[in-house]
Amino acid sequence: MHSARDRLEYEPWLAELEQVADRLELTQEARSCAAELFLMDVPDADRSKRAVLAASIYAGAxxxxxxxxxxxxxxxxxxxxxxxxxxxxxxxEEAGLEPPRW
Known part of the structure; x- marks a missing residue:
């Protein structure tokens, strides 16, 4: 679980998440889930953050x-x-959810 401090620390990335979600016209439910998935385990390297952000958005959707x-x-x-x-x-999986098995 993440803290309020995490939200403050990663606010620029959460703003980026919102911008991407706007482009995709995602619902608030998908945005909220994506933010939770992103904050669950944010990588240290900025280069990796964008990829994890995108994966979190996809999974949240x-x-x-x-x-x-x-x-x-x-x-x-x-x-x-x-x-x-x-x-x-x-x-x-890290969130305790089972991915679909298409």
Whole structure:
């Protein structure tokens, strides 16, 4: 679980999450879930933060039942689809959620 201090420390990244979510027209449920997934385990390296942010958005959209593809999220977040593909399942599993088995 994260603290209020985490929200303050990562406020610029949460603002970026909101901007990407706006581009994707995500609901508040998906945004909230994505923020929780992101804050759950933020990497130290700034380079990795963007990829984890995008993976969290994709996973949050899945949890909320919204139909975003990895490619759509990748384009909106300015990362590669592979960045999302290699991280989103871990985000869900770390949160205690079971990823879909398509």
């Amino acid at each position: 899945l949890v909320a039942g919204e139909g975003c593809t990895q490619g759509t999220v990748a384009d909106a977040a300015d990362v590669s689809r592979l960045s999302i593909q290699t991280r989103w399942k871990d985000r869900l």
